[in-house]
Amino acid sequence: MALSKQKLPETMVSPETGETLRRDVRPFIVSYKGKSITVELPGYYPENGDEGVHVGDDMAVTDMALRNLKEEVEGIPSPTTIKRVREKLRLSQREAGGLLKVGENAFDKYERGLVEPSGPTSQLLRLLDQHPELVEELRGTAA
Known part of the structure; x- marks a missing residue:
């Protein structure tokens, strides 16, 4: 922030x-x-x-x-952690929102601290941080 x-x-x-x-x-x-x-x-x-x-x-x-x-x-990720993970995955805010099915503007709101991610989104971010290769699996299902 x-x-x-x-x-x-x-x-x-x-x-x-x-x-x-x-x-x-x-x-x-x-x-x-x-x-x-x-x-x-x-x-x-x-x-x-x-x-x-x-x-x-x-x-x-x-x-x-x-x-x-x-x-x-x-385990609710802070705005700093959310941005770090998104950048580690080389995703724009819009791409991340679409890939995680939370809406195109969600990551902007998460990273500015206006909204906290839901429990499932928090868990998925934690998993993607530990296993960034899984983002390709998400991309495959989004296509």
């Missing part, structure tokens, strides 16, 4: 307290089914305390951490 390079102001006024908040990063724990990871969460924070205001792509770091935990715990 690409993070934008938009330049944000160094300070903002808290909409709740009126206090001046400064642009900073703070540790934030992302948990999923008993597994946790600590990320550096950008945002606007008060001098004392961790309650911040997050704008733009600030939460993308937590989204990516959650996707990575889901991959570790349940």
Whole structure:
């Protein structure tokens, strides 16, 4: 998931307290089914305390951490893994969607993190990653 390079102001006024908040990063724990990871969460924070205001792509770091935990715990491939496997198989997004029967635009959505692949699609991607030669079998059945 690409993070934008938009330049944000160094300070903002808290909409709740009126206090001046400064642009900073703070540790934030992302948990999923008993597994946790600590990320550096950008945002606007008060001098004392961790309650911040997050704008733009600030939460993308937590989204990516959650996707990575889901991959570790349940085997649901992250957008990065999906793109890596698709490129390893030398498939365009459109070809991959057609070959796996998930729709021509599905891989675009998977790789941008907008949609998670279904269980069967996740399993098929795992198998194709381990046995890339199987893509030729799929091509044979698609013809």
